[in-house]
Amino acid sequence: MDYRIIGNKAALFIYILAVSYFLTEQADARYLLASLIYLSLNIAVPIFKHPKRKRVAGVLAAASAIFCAWQLDPLFLLLLPPNLCELVWLAGAKTRYAGLLMVVPLFVAPKELDPAYVLAALLSFLLFAHGRAALERIAMLEEINEKTRDDLERLTRSLNENTDYMRRSAYTIKLEERNRLSQQIHDDIGHAMAGALIQMEASRMLLLSNPDKAAELLGNAIHISKDGLERIRLTLKDTKPSSEELGINRLRLMTDELSANHGIQGTLFHQGDIDTITPLQWKIMRENATEAITNSLKYGKATSIHIEVHVLNKFVKCVVSDNGVGSGKIVKGLGIVGMEERAASIGGTVIADGNKGFSVTTLLPKAAPALTDDSP
CATH class of the missing domain: 1.10.287 (Helix Hairpins)
Known part of the structure; x- marks a missing residue:
């Protein structure tokens, strides 16, 4: 608000000097002295920090404009509207009071000055009203921001408390199960x-x-x-949990760890009868998914990683895809070769695709032998 009022005063002050001094070629030293006094008083308003001193300087500035209009030139009345707006703002009064105060000088101003005064008063009032509305919006946004910050802190505390509660609950459940x-x-x-x-x-x-x-x-x-x-x-x-329950939950744990430890969105989707997936197939899919996720974190620059498990008529398909930079040419390193060897051990295959991010698809035949000495 200070900058708007200062700019308004400066524009009107320059206009008055141009009309009363330069255009009329008056070299009266009183104009210079009055101008310096008015400038000093108006500069003091934003400099003072104490509200009472600001108001006193504002009253003196308005009084100097009235005195100059009475003793030197009625044009100095044009400086009164921004000073009145400033006083209303410093007093914390409503905006409409500034408009009412601006009407009073019309009764004492010369008739030939009325059009210029009305224009100056109207522009000053509009500028003041717009600036005050902007300040009120800023104050409202700051209040909303502060409330949002408090809500965020409260939710963060609640989340931490819930995390601690879940950790204690999980530990208690383990103790109860052991008991x-x-x-x-x-x-x-x-x-x-x-x-x-x-x-x-x-x-x-x-x-x-x-x-x-x-x-x-x-x-x-x-x-x-x-x-x-x-x-x-x-x-x-x-x-002992069933193999399908253990297998799908291990994949779900992998996606949860992506969000918790790496700030990457991890999602899991499965379709079909996962009860038909053998422990050996779960083991291969989990190890291939781990390798694919590791490559995405190292080279992919991805912000999300998605895992899909589909049980088809003759195959079990596991797809790990990301939204990273991808690769136009697939270079088979130790990671992809290892995934292919694991899938080939039971007659499956691995397909890597670098278009639109990077994806690794593991296809395993449903007739794969079950693993009896290792859990998924």
């Missing part, structure tokens, strides 16, 4: 093994004196041991 397994092993398997051990100890004591009873107890011990082993097998079967 459940240990309790189940103690209650079911431990009791069964203890009973079998008691039966075997009793059969050893009766082995010479009562062979038939010893054989019966030994048979009971064998039956109890078999039952315990079956319970161990069922417990492990219920605890």
Whole structure:
């Protein structure tokens, strides 16, 4: 606002000097003195930092314009509108009060000066109103920005708290699962093994004196041991996740790590019956996806990486694509060769494409043998 008012005063001041001094060729020293006083008072307004001093300097500047108009030249009344606008702004009053104050000098100004005064007052009022509206918009935007910053800080704190809560919850779930397994092993398997051990100890004591009873107890011990082993097998079967659940969640973990650790958008999409994918196929797709993501991070300059798993009639397809720079000519390094060797070990193939980013497609036949000694 200061710059608008200063520019408005400067323009009107130059106009008054041009009309009253240069055009009329008056060399009265009073004009120079009055001009210097008016300039000094108006320069003091933006220099002073204290609001009360600003208002006092503004009142004196307006009074000097009135005094110069009364004693020297009525043209100095044209300087009054920007000073009145400045006083209204410094007082914090509403904009319309500036327009009302500008009407008062019309009653004392010479009639021949009315058109010039009305034009100066109108331009000053419009400039003041526009500047004040701009300041109000800036203040509103700053308030919105401050509120947005507070909301962002609050959401960040909430996110951190939720992250800590999720971490503690995951750890608590693991502890509860370990406690459940240990309790189940103690209650079911431990009791069964203890009973079998008691039966075997009793059969050893009766082995010479009562062979038939010893054989019966030994048979009971064998039956109890078999039952315990079956319970161990069922417990492990219920605890171990299925291969498809473990495989797709490992790929999902890879995409989540892209966003968390590298600031890259990672997405995962799957279509078809993923239950038919064998552990060996999951293993190959995961290792190829890891290699493709590593290459994208190193050379691709990508901002997003997308993984797709499709179960087709005769093939299982895994596509890892990014939106990076791509490559017009594919040079097969150790990474792509390694992916091809892994896929070829079960009759599959790998297709690399450098158009529109970079993508690596792994095609594996559905008749691939299952892996029995390694998990996906």
